[in-house]
Amino acid sequence: MVFGSGSIKKVGEEAKKLGGTKALLVTTGNLLEVTGYLGVISKSLESVGIKYLVFNEVEENPSTTTCEKGAEIARREGVDVIIAFGGGSAMDAGKAISVLKSLGGKASDYFFPKIVEGVTTPVIAIPTTCGTGAEVTRYAIITELSSKKKMTMAGPAVLPRVAIVDPEVLKNIPKRLLAWTALDALSHALEAYTSRAATPMSDGCSLIATDYVLKYILKAYEGDEGAKGRLHIAATLGGMAINDAGTTIIHGAGYYLTTHHNVHHGLANALLMPHILEYNLSYVSEEKVSMLLRVVGASSVRELIKNMCNLMNALGIPDSIADVGVKPEELDIMAKDALEYKRNVANNPAPLSEDVMKELLRKALLGRSKVYGS
Numbered sequence: 477m478v479f480g481s482g483s484i485k486k487v488g489e490e491a492k493k494l495g496g497t498k499a500l501l502v503t504t505g506n507l508l509e510v511t512g513y514l515g516v517i518s519k520s521l522e523s524v525g526i527k528y529l530v531f532n533e534v535e536e537n538p539s540t541t542t543c544e545k546g547a548e549i550a551r552r553e554g555v556d557v558i559i560a561f562g563g564g565s566a567m568d569a570g571k572a573i574s575v576l577k578s579l580g581g582k583a584s585d586y587f588f589p590k591i592v593e594g595v596t597t598p599v600i601a602i603p604t605t606c607g608t609g610a611e612v613t614r615y616a617i618i619t620e621l622s623s624k625k626k627m628t629m630a631g632p633a634v635l636p637r638v639a640i641v642d643p644e645v646l647k648n649i650p651k652r653l654l655a656w657t658a659l660d661a662l663s664h665a666l667e668a669y670t671s672r673a674a675t676p677m678s679d680g681c682s683l684i685a686t687d688y689v690l691k692y693i694l695k696a697y698e699g700d701e702g703a704k705g706r707l708h709i710a711a712t713l714g715g716m717a718i719n720d721a722g723t724t725i726i727h728g729a730g731y732y733l734t735t736h737h738n739v740h741h742g743l744a745n746a747l748l749m750p751h752i753l754e755y756n757l758s759y760v761s762e763e764k765v766s767m768l769l770r771v772v773g774a775s776s777v778r779e780l781i782k783n784m785c786n787l788m789n790a791l792g793i794p795d796s797i798a799d800v801g802v803k804p805e806e807l808d809i810m811a812k813d814a815l816e817y818k819r820n821v822a823n824n825p826a827p828l829s830e831d832v833m834k835e836l837l838r839k840a841l842l843g844r845s846k847v848y849g850s
């Protein structure tokens with residue numbers, strides 16, 4: 477991991493260390509141009525004699541087709557290092573392109589429960605949002621358009637070789653995107669902390685990430701650059717936590733909002749988090765709950781959840797899933813869809829059935845203000 481203001485300038489040096497001679501810069505639309513980083517990256521690569529080409533066709537929630545196309549270009553052009561610049565979508569696409577380019581086949585050949593192993597073209601991941609943590613995870617989440625499902629490539633071969641976490645990239649991030657992605661990071665931290673697969677190592681990452689997001693998100697939202705730096709670290713720590721512990725049914729249920737209502741991934745988790753987290757925490761050991769409450773300075777789970785709701789109100793997060801277009805008659809299908817994300821169900825600390833899931837979603841439909849009076 478390379479961290480610090482201006483660390484993007486080291487991308488050439490890092491690519492060289494990985495033996496790179498020709499890079500594929502994977503990104504979303506004109507992000508490199510609007511952030512002003514095309515010049516910085518190209519200069520850094522040229523200074524060490526590395527050629528590059530840009531693949532900027534990555535859409536939000538990248539599809540299997542896009543990743544297969546990127547892999548085809550990487551193979552044809554003889555690329556030996558991949559630089560993924562952007563949010564979760566660009567980084568996940570970069571990781572999937574590396575797998576497909578190196579190991580061949582179609583994206584669906586690598587979906588979980590298969591574990592992706594083997595030697596893959598090294599990926600340098602540069603996050604431009606403070607949420608996903610994809611720069612340090614061994615997962616790539618790819619959307620299969622035919623089934624409207626988010627599929628996962630998981631395994632050691634998916635993990636980027638280098639993460640460059642430069643807080644300066646958050647300088648001009650739109651406020652809304654900052655809030656949504658930081659709430660995704662908070663969700664990672666708290667889901668990993670409550671996951672059945674949590675370890676003391678992931679708990680350490682989770683607790684600091686949780687503390688940083690709760691403490692700095694409002695200041696960052698108001699434009700404080702130092703606070704944005706803390707969120708950038710929190711996002712990476714959240715990624716490290718889910719790398720061990722995975723996510724729970726908050727993510728599992730949130731996928732439906734993205735695939736069926738086009739809701740941003742971080743916002744989707746935020747809309748569900750208070751309701752599902754409260755239920756999940758009631759199944760987590762007293763020792764762990766009291767450690768969490770000590771860190772966040774709350775005297776009860778209810779207080780923690782209320783504080784979280786107040787923060788979301790201040791950040792302009794809609795009150796309920798009804799506000800993003802979910803109709804009451806959809807809850808049955810949404811509950812079923814969530815429970816199909818088996819990995820998330822397996823990680824969830826509290827028991828889940830269709831009835832339980834529907835009850836949690838009913839609360840999310842009712843909204844924070846009605847459920848918690850916030």
Ligand SMILES: [Fe+2]
Binds near residue numbers: 608660664727741
């Ligand atoms: Fe996430």
